[in-house]
Amino acid sequence: MFHSISGRSKFLAFTLCLLVPILAAFGCGKEEKPPEVIRSIRWIKVAETSTLQVRMISGTTKPVDQTALSFAVGGTVETVKVRLGDQVKKGQVLAELDQQPFVLGVRDAEAELSKAQANVVERRANYERYVALYESNNASKAELDEARASFDSATSQVKAAEAQLGLARRDLRKTRLTAPFNGTISVKEIEPFVEVPSGRAVFGLDGEESGFEVSTEVPETVVINLTVGEEADVVFPGLKNRRVPGVITEVGARSRAATTFPVTVQLQEQFPALRSGMSVEVAFEFIPESEKGEPVYTGLLVPLTAFLVGAKKTHFVFVYDEKSSTVKKTQIKTLNLRENDVIVEPGTLKAGDIIATAGAAFLNDGQKVNLMKEEK
Structure with missing residues (x-):
């Protein structure tokens, strides 16, 4: 029994003698610093580009001459002489009201005028009689003045009756609604025997000789760059993207909707397929300005993926230094967007610089970084 224990003890002692030096060697060994990991980056060389910015804004076509027509007097519609889509000429009668009430109005006004004219003749004769009596000391000054006032009042009544007759005759003429210019009937909201009030639009007329224009609503970031007289192409998506030159004719000074302003572009070409109400895209082109208010015609093209946004709307990119193989965080000034790229103002960044993308x-x-070879 003692021999067995003694043998095991010797074996354990021998094993420990072997392990201790090994463990000591590992425990007392000096720790090695892991090698520095150098990141590989995707990159691009910055290139120059034109800063010309193009913004496509939706709009709708309409005739330059476009108006809503209404009767100046109310009444019952007697005849409607045109249909929707009809071509009409300037002065052509479009519809008529029942004239009988207006004819009667003219006759009543004529009768009132005749009565007033007869009255003024009588009052004039009476006044002249009092003048003679006053001069022969047979009438007082008060009687003369009363006769004069009566004559003046009768004269005023004649003038009022003449004005009333003029209005009655005008109203009679207004029972005919005529076209103010050549064009096409684009709206028709009138039928015979219907009572219509004065001022209610019954026809829409689109001018055929003045051409077409486009109405748009432009964001404030774009409208500040637009000027009347500048060119702007108009694209017709429904006509195989047909492109027509246009000129800006109106730039609104006040917003009609949230942060958008009305802008009108007149088309410089006409074609048979052109219709009022077509959906179009207007290409507004402009050159951005620097912080000093000067136009910047040439910029640097930088992909959006290269941008780093800082505080207070600042922007940065990492520029690669070939000598030290390191990147430097560099602040840049943006001018505008172009699809997935940003146009940057030259300065801290220049053409030919290598940036991380x-x-x-x-x-x-x-x-410290490495450039990925496949991105050359």
């Missing part, structure tokens, strides 16, 4: 948020200023 991905993972900018994971880079540090002065960090």
Whole structure:
């Protein structure tokens, strides 16, 4: 029994003697610093580009001459002489009201005028009689003045009756609604025997000789760059993207909707397929300005993926330094967007600079990097 224990003890002692030096060697060994990991970055060389910005804004076509027509007097519609879509000429009668009430109005006004004229003749004769009596001392000054006032009142009544007759005759003429210019009937909301009030629109007339224009609502960031007289192409998506030149004729000074302003572009070409109410896209082109208010014609094209946003709306990119193989965090000034790229004002960044195009948020200023060869 003692021999067995003694043998096991010797075996354990021998094993420990072997393990202790090995463990000591590992425990007392000096820790090695892991090798520095150098990140590889995707990159691009910055290139120059035109800063010309194009913004496509939706709009609708309409005739330059477009108006709503209504009767100046109310009455019962007697005849409607045109249909929707009809071509009409200037002065052509479009519809008529029943004239009988207006004819009677003219006759009543004529009768009132005749009565007033007869009255003024009588009052004039009476006044002249009192003048003679006053001069022969057979009438007082008060009687003369009363006769004069009566004559003046009768004269005023004649003038009022003449004016009333003029209005009655005008109203009679207004029972005929005529076209103010050549054009096409675009709206018709009138039928015979219907009572219509004065001022209610019954026809819409689109001018055929003045051409067409486009009405748009432009954001405030664009409208500040637009000027009357500038060119702006108009694209017709429904006509195989036909492109027609246009000129800006109106730029609204006051917003009609939230942050948008009315802008009108007149088309410089006409074609048979052109209709009022067509949906179009207007290409507004403009050159951005620097912070000093000067136009910047040439910029640098930088992909959106290269951007890093800082505080107070600042923007940065990481520029690669070939000598030190490090990247430098560089602030830039943006001019405008172009699809998936940003046009940057030259300055801290210049053409030919190498910038990181991905993972900018994971880079540090002065960090050592490698350029990925496949991105040349």
